[in-house]
Amino acid sequence: xxxxxxxxxxxxxxxxxxGAASLRATLVxxxxxxxxxxxxxxxxxxxxxxxxxxxIEQGWAAYFSSFADPDTRASIRLTLTTALVVVPLNTVFGIxxxxxxxxxxxxGKSMLITLIDLPLAVSPVVSGLIYVLLFGANGWFGAWLQExxxxxxxxxxxxxxxxxxxxxxYVARELIPLMQQLGNDEEEAAITLxxxxxxxxxxxxxxxxxxxxxxxxxxxxxxxxxxxGAVSVVSGNIRGMTxxxxxxxxxxxxxxNMVGAFAVASVLSLLAVITLIIKTLVEGRTGYRRR
Amino acid sequence: xxxxxxxxxNVIPGFGIxxxxxxxxxxxxxxxxxxxxxxxxxxxxxxxxxxxxASPRAIASYRLSFGxxxxxxxxxxxxxxxxxxxxxxxxFPGRKLVDAIIDMPFALPTAVSGIxxxxxxxxxxxxxxxxxxxxxxxxYTPIGITVALTLIGMPFVVRTVxxxxxxxxxxxxxxxxxxxxxxxxxxxxIIVPTVLPALLTGFxxxxxxxxGEYGSVIFIAGNKYGYTEITPLLIIFKLEEFDYAGAxxxxxxxxxxxxxxxxxxxxLQVWGxxxxxxxx
Numbered sequence: 001x002x003x004x005x006x007x008x009x010x011x012x013x014x015x016x017x018x019g020a021a022s023l024r025a026t027l028v029x030x031x032x033x034x035x036x037x038x039x040x041x042x043x044x045x046x047x048x049x050x051x052x053x054x055x056i057e058q059g060w061a062a063y064f065s066s067f068a069d070p071d072t073r074a075s076i077r078l079t080l081t082t083a084l085v086v087v088p089l090n091t092v093f094g095i096x097x098x099x100x101x102x103x104x105x106x107x108g109k110s111m112l113i114t115l116i117d118l119p120l121a122v123s124p125v126v127s128g129l130i131y132v133l134l135f136g137a138n139g140w141f142g143a144w145l146q147e148x149x150x151x152x153x154x155x156x157x158x159x160x161x162x163x164x165x166x167x168x169x170y171v172a173r174e175l176i177p178l179m180q181q182l183g184n185d186e187e188e189a190a191i192t193l194x195x196x197x198x199x200x201x202x203x204x205x206x207x208x209x210x211x212x213x214x215x216x217x218x219x220x221x222x223x224x225x226x227x228x229g230a231v232s233v234v235s236g237n238i239r240g241m242t243x244x245x246x247x248x249x250x251x252x253x254x255x256x257n258m259v260g261a262f263a264v265a266s267v268l269s270l271l272a273v274i275t276l277i278i279k280t281l282v283e284g285r286t287g288y289r290r291r
Numbered sequence: 292x293x294x295x296x297x298x299x300x301n302v303i304p305g306f307g308i309x310x311x312x313x314x315x316x317x318x319x320x321x322x323x324x325x326x327x328x329x330x331x332x333x334x335x336x337x338x339x340x341x342x343x344x345a346s347p348r349a350i351a352s353y354r355l356s357f358g359x360x361x362x363x364x365x366x367x368x369x370x371x372x373x374x375x376x377x378x379x380x381x382x383f384p385g386r387k388l389v390d391a392i393i394d395m396p397f398a399l400p401t402a403v404s405g406i407x408x409x410x411x412x413x414x415x416x417x418x419x420x421x422x423x424x425x426x427x428x429x430x431y432t433p434i435g436i437t438v439a440l441t442l443i444g445m446p447f448v449v450r451t452v453x454x455x456x457x458x459x460x461x462x463x464x465x466x467x468x469x470x471x472x473x474x475x476x477x478x479x480x481i482i483v484p485t486v487l488p489a490l491l492t493g494f495x496x497x498x499x500x501x502x503g504e505y506g507s508v509i510f511i512a513g514n515k516y517g518y519t520e521i522t523p524l525l526i527i528f529k530l531e532e533f534d535y536a537g538a539x540x541x542x543x544x545x546x547x548x549x550x551x552x553x554x555x556x557x558x559l560q561v562w563g564x565x566x567x568x569x570x571x
Contacts (some may be wrong), residue, residue, distance in 0.1 A: 011382045011460060029381055036377040037389070039370045043442050044395050045416060047407035054410060093316050100309035105302060112313070114553070121549040123503025124401075125523035126542045129530065130324035133331050138535050144491055164320055187303050197304040219398070226400025228506035229523065233530060246402040246506070251405050253510070257480055265403040272398035279398075280391045 051269045054262035066263040071240040075248035075264070081156070082244060083224045086163045090220055094171025095213070099201075101172075102179035103187070113176065119168045128162045128233025154236030159244065162230040167220045174216030176211060182208055215282045222275040226268055328546065331539035343540040345451055352522040353544075359433055360501035360519075363440035364448075367497045368490060369449030378449070379456040393450065396443045401506025409511045433514030436521065439507040444497030451496065455489035456482075488563025495559060499552035503545060 056063050066072060097116060101109060119127065133139050135152040145152060152158045186208070190200040206213075228246040235242040243251060245264055252261035332340065334565040343349065377383075378390050390497035396404065412429040419429055422443040429435045459482055467477045512519040522545060 007379065010380060010457065010461070014380060032373055032377050033381060033383050036370070036374040040374065040389065040392070042418060043438075043445065044392055046411050047404055047442075048395065048399070049477055050407045050411045050417065051403060054407075078531075093313070096309045096316075097313040100313055103303050104306045106306075106310070111416075113316075114557070115321065116313075118325075118553075121499060121503075121553050122325075123505065123523050123545045123549065125505050125526050126328070126503070126549075128546050129371060129526060129538055129542045130328045131541060132530060133327045133535060134324055138533070138536065161320070165324070168320060184301075184303060191302045191304070200303075222398045222400075226398075226403070228400060228402040229504075232505075233527065246400050249402050249406065250510075261406060265400075265406060268400045268403050272395065272400070272403075275398040276391055276394055279394065280387075 019130050037050050048269060048273075051262055051265050055259055055266040057262075058259050062259050063263050063266075066257075066260040069260065072248055072252075072260065072264060074240045075243045075245050076267075078156070078159070078243065079245040081121050082159055082163050083221055085160050085222050086167060087217060090164060090167055090224075091213075091217055093168070094173075094175055094216060097172040098175035098179050099205075099208075103184055116172050117169050119165050124166060124227065124229025125233055128230040129164045131158055131161050131165075131234050137205065152221075153234050154238065154242060156242070158234035159231050159242065162234045163224050163227050166227050166230050167223045170220035170223060171213070171216035174219070178207075178209055178212040197225050211282045211285050217281055218275050218278050222272060225271060239277045292560055313491060325546070328539055328542050331536060332543040335536050335540060339536070340540050343537045344544050348517055348520070349522070349525060349541065351517045352520050352525050354509065355433060355436065355519065356368065356522045357500055358442075359436045359440055360498050360504075363444055363501050364494050366437075366441050367444045367448045370487075370495050371445055371493060371497075372490060374445075375449045375452040375456055393446050396446050401443065401504070402510075404442055405507040405510035408435070408442065408507065412438060412511065430511055431515070431519065433519060435511035435513075436508050436519060439511050440504060442502040443504055443507055444501050447496035447500060448490070449495035451489045451493035452486055455486040459485045484566075488556050488559060488566055492559045493554060495552060495556050497546040499549065499556065502548055502552070 067076075100106075102112060111120055132153050133159065135145060137146065137153075139153075141201070152161070186204050187200050190204045191197075195203070212283075225244075226246055227244075228250075233243055234249055235244065235247055237243060237247060237251065239248075239251060245268060249261050249264050249268075252258075252264065335343075374488060378386065378393075409416075409430050412419045412422075412435055414420065414423045414428070414430070416430070422429055427434070429438060457561070463481055464477050467481060468474075472480070503523060505521070508521055512521065512524075514520055514524060522541060526538050526541045526545070529535075529541060
């Protein structure tokens with residue numbers, strides 16, 4: 001039998017089986033559904049609900065006033081700035097990497113793919129640590145940077161670099177399998193008919209990969225705005241200066257300002273929910289599933 | 292069909308520039324910083340290096356990080372399989388919604404899931420209040436760490452097992468049942484062997500992610516000396532003391548673990564593909 005089948009096929013086929021409606025099969029079915037849903041409810045739904053419940057525990061006024069705090073506002077600005085730098089750069093990188101990996105055959109290709117995926121395997125804390133070792137006061141470039149009065153660690157550039165590292169593979173990972181699956185035929189036709197490289201990319205390739213690209217960008221953005229471990233190492237946790245939203249959550253939480261902490265958390269959770277909605281829409285459109 | 296490349300010249304432009312840009316960016320952002328870590332630790336005095344990575348506190352943290360990650364990955368293997376099975380084989384109200392929220396831990400910031408889990412598993416929390424009378428304390432114990440690691444590892448298992456379950460050859464199951472095999476026998480002899488590589492890959496992915504995890508763990512862990520301190524947290528402590536070399540040494544241990552995990556995942560995937568080919 002060829003290929004994976006859709007859920008509808010499988011369900012329809014299973015229903016025709018003799019014994020599908022027997023008492024035992026029904027019992028097993030509902031038992032498994034119940035176990036799965038309980039597990040998911042306790043582990044996923046409950047924490048998500050708790051975020052919003054805690055955020056509005058003392059009413060909407062308290063909820064909204066937590067965003068009036070200047071440090072919280074600064075953290076939102078910093079997170080947006082970071083994402084605004086990181087996401088476009090990693091998008092350009094992702095498209096470039098996917099183009100050279102999916103369109104051409106060359107030696108060392110699988111090695112290149114492994115290296116691009118490497119940041120996913122590295123602990124977030126190590127991802128931050130490496131930049132401290134490079135640019136920190138005792139780091140490789142530390143003395144030189146101090147001489148020229150440039151601060152990277154405990155400042156915006158360090159936060160951007162660490163975020164770039166952890167979100168590095170996201171766009172490339174979405175695009176590589178998608179572009180490999182689409183093949184080269186249409187681009188070859190366009191080029192043979194005299195179209196230029198840029199024209200071919202924007203008019204032939206981009207329309208076909210736009211949904212996968214959108215999903216990769218959205219996921220990259222969610223991770224960029226939500227990264228905690230790596231950023232916490234390079235940020236120095238200076239309130240109102242180098243605290244991103246996740247770090248501000250930690251600061252507020254540690255001083256028992258629960259409404260404040262969960263209010264900021266609720267914004268990031270909303271972002272996660274929107275990310276998932278877009279992902280579901282994208283999958284519905286392309287029928288393409290990320291593995 | 293894809294251009295074979297070797298036979299006919301590839302007419303698509305941009306190979307040199309895209310490969311060059313990719314390699315440059317990769318080296319600048321990923322490879323150079325990672326090598327700084329290795330060189331920093333390599334420049335240490337050997338006995339000092341061993342002192343740092345084999346201190347009792349560090350060893351307690353490895354035991355905790357590995358133990359909790361292992362338990363979490365095992366829990367995920369069981370429940371993740373049940374979830375994948377339910378999603379692939381059954382129809383029930385809300386199935387699409389459940390399928391969509393499986394990816395939640397990928398999208399939800401770790402600090403958010405950390406404080407949320409701590410709140411609901413605290414002694415007065417939504418779930419914690421029912422566990423407390425039973426004498427089970429979750430928050431600020433290794434159990435809590437395991438719960439957090441289970442959460443972040445869950446989608447890895449479900450998302451690797453799901454496509455494998457879809458490929459189980461159901462005519463084979465039907466044939467076996469026609470020949471008198473019971474459901475459990477079919478499960479054990481047909482379904483499990485088919486999805487085993489995917490299940491093990493998912494297990495390893497979840498484990499690898501859990502070992503390095505920081506954000507969702509530190510809130511629920513309580514970070515008690517030698518009891519609920521994970522290895523990444525010790526790196527943070529070293530940095531706070533400006534002991535860069537010590538931090539680099541522990542970072543190297545974590546990096547080595549990452550490489551071993553990557554290797555294991557790649558080998559498992561190769562094995563899985565081979566099995567797939569044989570069974571066709």
